[in-house]
Amino acid sequence: MDIFNSIMPNKKNGFKLSSVIWARCPACHQGKVTDGLFSIHKECSHCHYNFHPEPGFYLGAMAVGFFFTALVTVPPTIVLKVLNVDLVLLITFPFVEFLFVGTFLLFYCRILWLHLEYQMTRRLDGNPPTEHHL
Numbered sequence: 039m040d041i042f043n044s045i046m047p048n049k050k051n052g053f054k055l056s057s058v059i060w061a062r063c064p065a066c067h068q069g070k071v072t073d074g075l076f077s078i079h080k081e082c083s084h085c086h087y088n089f090h091p092e093p094g095f096y097l098g099a100m101a102v103g104f105f106f107t108a109l110v111t112v113p114p115t116i117v118l119k120v121l122n123v124d125l126v127l128l129i130t131f132p133f134v135e136f137l138f139v140g141t142f143l144l145f146y147c148r149i150l151w152l153h154l155e156y157q158m159t160r161r162l163d164g165n166p167p168t169e170h171h172l
């Protein structure tokens with residue numbers, strides 16, 4: 039992402055979209071962030087970067103995730119209602135949407151949240167942590 043790299047003079051541990059997609063550590067791009075679909079590791083197994091900088095850190099990400107899930111669920115449901123589809127489909131659709139799309143969005147919202155936090159605090163601190171140059 040060019041916008042992040044242009045803000046950050048040090049490109050070595052800048053923002054990497056591939057690390058978000060593969061759910062890797064924002065600092066070293068090596069260690070896995072998640073343990074399964076729902077839990078997040080305490081710290082990076084590779085560089086020991088703390089994945090839980092404060093209690094309730096991921097609540098904001100979950101709020102954003104729920105917001106986007108509602109955004110992709112409610113309008114299609116209204117369209118289905120307007121189109122007068124079968125009642126079973128009308129009831130099943132939001133559940134399926136929340137279960138699959140919702141899980142997917144929540145997963146990536148948290149990864150992206152962690153990566154953005156890493157980039158923002160690095161910027162505020164002024165000096166990138168040297169122990170992450172692995």
Ligand SMILES: [Zn+2]
Binds near residue numbers: 063064065082084086
């Ligand atoms: Zn790491």
